[in-house]
Amino acid sequence: MKTMSAKEAKNSFGVLLDAAQAAPVQVQKHGRPVAVVMSIEEYRRLSRQGTE
Template identity: 60%
Template sequence: MSAAEAKNGFGQMIDIARHEPVRIEKHGRVVVVVISIEDYERLMRANALIH
């Protein structure tokens, strides 16, 4: 999804991100990934186990 699409369709982006990561591109390059809170918390727990 382009940054403009994410901006103009913020609600849709959130809906998609609740089910799968959304890669946001700017000038054809991925700059961020939006993920659900559940995925984020899972990553934080896994990271805590590593450190």
């Protein structure tokens, strides 16, 4: 999984969104994971899995 700092994600938001289309991207703040950004397709797939 690709990792970006929160500052890098903020400053390169378009790059973050492009990368998330290919695979989830972990965002870190002060070196600690705080979020994962993923494509809407991946989110929907995971959401459906939880309801089956």
